[in-house]
Amino acid sequence: MENTITNREAEPVAESNDLSLVLTPLEDLRGFLFHHLGRLLLFLITSSSVIAVFLIFFFVIREAMPFIKEHDLIKFLTSKQWYPEADTPKFGALSMIVGSAYVTVASLIFAVPVGILAAVFLSDIVSFRIREIVKPVIEILAAIPSVAYGFFAVLVLAPWLQNKFGFTTGTNALNASIILSIMALPTIISVAEDSISTVGRELREASYGLGATRFETIFKVVLPTAHSGIIAAVILGMMRAIGETMVVWMASGNAAQIPAPWWNLSQSVRTMTASIAGEMGETVKGSDHYYSLFATGVLLLILIFTLNLISEYFLVSAKKKLGKI
Amino acid sequence: MPTSTIKNQAKSDHIDSVVSLSEKKTSSSKSELDCQCPVVKAENFSFYYGSKAGVKDISMEFYPCSVTAIIGPSGCGKSTFLRSINRINDLIPNTSVKGNLFVNGHNVYDKNTNLVNLRQQVGMVFQKPNPFPKSIFDNIAYGPKLQGVKSRSKLQQIVEESLKAAALWKEVKDDLKKSALALSGGQQQRLCIARALATKPNTLLMDEPCSALDPIATGKIEDLIGRLQSDYTIVIVTHSMQQAARISRRTAFFCLGELIEYGSTVDIFRNPGKKQTEDYVTGRFG
Numbered sequence: 001m002e003n004t005i006t007n008r009e010a011e012p013v014a015e016s017n018d019l020s021l022v023l024t025p026l027e028d029l030r031g032f033l034f035h036h037l038g039r040l041l042l043f044l045i046t047s048s049s050v051i052a053v054f055l056i057f058f059f060v061i062r063e064a065m066p067f068i069k070e071h072d073l074i075k076f077l078t079s080k081q082w083y084p085e086a087d088t089p090k091f092g093a094l095s096m097i098v099g100s101a102y103v104t105v106a107s108l109i110f111a112v113p114v115g116i117l118a119a120v121f122l123s124d125i126v127s128f129r130i131r132e133i134v135k136p137v138i139e140i141l142a143a144i145p146s147v148a149y150g151f152f153a154v155l156v157l158a159p160w161l162q163n164k165f166g167f168t169t170g171t172n173a174l175n176a177s178i179i180l181s182i183m184a185l186p187t188i189i190s191v192a193e194d195s196i197s198t199v200g201r202e203l204r205e206a207s208y209g210l211g212a213t214r215f216e217t218i219f220k221v222v223l224p225t226a227h228s229g230i231i232a233a234v235i236l237g238m239m240r241a242i243g244e245t246m247v248v249w250m251a252s253g254n255a256a257q258i259p260a261p262w263w264n265l266s267q268s269v270r271t272m273t274a275s276i277a278g279e280m281g282e283t284v285k286g287s288d289h290y291y292s293l294f295a296t297g298v299l300l301l302i303l304i305f306t307l308n309l310i311s312e313y314f315l316v317s318a319k320k321k322l323g324k325i
Numbered sequence: 326m327p328t329s330t331i332k333n334q335a336k337s338d339h340i341d342s343v344v345s346l347s348e349k350k351t352s353s354s355k356s357e358l359d360c361q362c363p364v365v366k367a368e369n370f371s372f373y374y375g376s377k378a379g380v381k382d383i384s385m386e387f388y389p390c391s392v393t394a395i396i397g398p399s400g401c402g403k404s405t406f407l408r409s410i411n412r413i414n415d416l417i418p419n420t421s422v423k424g425n426l427f428v429n430g431h432n433v434y435d436k437n438t439n440l441v442n443l444r445q446q447v448g449m450v451f452q453k454p455n456p457f458p459k460s461i462f463d464n465i466a467y468g469p470k471l472q473g474v475k476s477r478s479k480l481q482q483i484v485e486e487s488l489k490a491a492a493l494w495k496e497v498k499d500d501l502k503k504s505a506l507a508l509s510g511g512q513q514q515r516l517c518i519a520r521a522l523a524t525k526p527n528t529l530l531m532d533e534p535c536s537a538l539d540p541i542a543t544g545k546i547e548d549l550i551g552r553l554q555s556d557y558t559i560v561i562v563t564h565s566m567q568q569a570a571r572i573s574r575r576t577a578f579f580c581l582g583e584l585i586e587y588g589s590t591v592d593i594f595r596n597p598g599k600k601q602t603e604d605y606v607t608g609r610f611g
């Protein structure tokens with residue numbers, strides 16, 4: 001200490017550099033331009049993704065307009081008859097709507113309990129080190145291309161289902177639901193785990209301090225506190241399942257029908273997304289069939305958009321509840 | 326350095342006046358005869374985070390019907406020790422203990438310890454008010470419900486008693502259904518005390534319960550502690566020496582994980598036996 005003090009005293013004071021504290025007009029102009037041009041540029045870059053969303057909405061709706069104008073929308077939503085290329089074409093999308101709802105709900109029945117329990121396990125049961133290894137591995141599930149899942153569905157799961165349970169076809173609603181649930185899991189686990197982890201140590205300690213067991217603490221304090229985030233996780237998983245195309249196209253069997261009886265998962269279904277992807281290549285641009293597929297697309301967009309709003313609402317209220325906003 | 330001497334002088338004068346106040350209080354409180362048997366007793370107790378000792382070789386006893394304060398500079402292990410008593414430190418991975426710690430004659434670090442019962446007998450109030458994001462009623466009823474109390478009227482009775490005991494009943498009796506998070510910080514802390522009382526403990530551990538509160542709320546909590554001491558063994562960790570002097574009968578001084586001195590509050594502040602204690606209570610370090 002003493003050394004440094006003496007050293008500092010021994011050194012000469014740095015020479016004053018006589019820098020002017022007033023901006024020259026050129027510097028002033030340059031600063032002005034950089035400030036405003038930079039802001040404009042960054043604004044444009046940032047807004048490009050927002051603009052992309054609006055453009056997608058605009059074009060899909062524009063292409064769907066001829067169909068919406070000329071056809072009975074009620075019939076589109078409630079008829080099961082989808083014969084777009086017949087002499088008197090019929091556009092009843094109900095079986096596709098039901099097909100989408102069907103595989104989505106069925107996949108969530110698998111994925112939600114598993115996802116939430118896995119999230120609890122990761123956040124409250126295993127040690128920090130194991131969590132740091134397992135969580136990225138789970139998140140890799142989300143990075144696997146969906147066509148790879150499709151291969152698995154067609155080559156492994158379909159024959160297995162057919163042989164094991166004697167289904168007439170292995171590519172059916174059950175197959176698609178299983179694969180979709182695996183694909184929805186990383187989203188659900190990751191978002192749910194985040195929201196469970198933000199329930200602070202304080203609340204857990206309060207619960208343990210009152211004599212609660214780990215089980216009671218998780219189910220009576222942690223999960224209720226994190227419920228908004230968990231709902232958001234489920235909805236995000238749901239969006240993943242509804243929007244998925246490749247897997248359902250490969251695994252669901254693609255029959256535009258409503259299973260009968262309704263709980264019969266072993267029958268083939270077709271979803272809205274698979275219908276769009278599968279038929280778009282075969283339509284003539286500007287035909288009724290072409291426009292009807294865009295109308296299906298509008299329906300999907302509305303669905304996803306609504307779900308997105310709902311999940312956003314729950315994520316914000318989750319943050320508010322924990323006092324993070 | 327004349328200014329600092331004057332400051333110290335002023336500080337010790339202040340403490341003197343506070344101590345004499347607490348002396349008056351002590352003399353007027355009930356006789357010590359029925360409060361001789363220790364409720365919590367540590368014997369050569371050490372607590373380790375990994376290989377680093379949080380507290381080393383603590384031997385001391387806490388007596389019923391009184392407030393014992395633990396003071397000491399930050400990181401001295403006072404919270405660690407407090408949190409070992411109801412084993413809430415178990416939640417931290419990689420910890421271990423040596424020595425014995427008895428609560429009501431039972432060594433709580435025995436394998437056969439019933440942690441649920443231990444924590445219901447030894448209630449805890451934390452540094453930051455931590456009510457559950459539930460209604461006021463559900464916050465208080467949480468512990469009793471865990472104990473298996475189901476009847477609504479019984480729960481209502483417990484909630485009312487606990488809130489009254491924590492001097493919060495008058496302020497919240499009309500909105501028991503309101504979220505506990507809508508209360509002010511001081512009210513939340515009294516709610517946490519009420520919540521701890523609802524499981525009918527005999528000991529209350531308080532880990533700097535006023536450090537997040539303003540002076541008025543602190544005053545209310547201190548009044549409350551003063552009233553509760555006739556029924557409970559209260560151990561309070563505090564950063565504020567004035568607070569220790571105001572509310573406690575005995576004071577323990579911790580430094581670097583060791584118990585330096587333990588005695589009546591009056592002695593610790595008036596005639597500390599060790600130089601280290603004297604330096605700390607007169608504000609020369611810490």
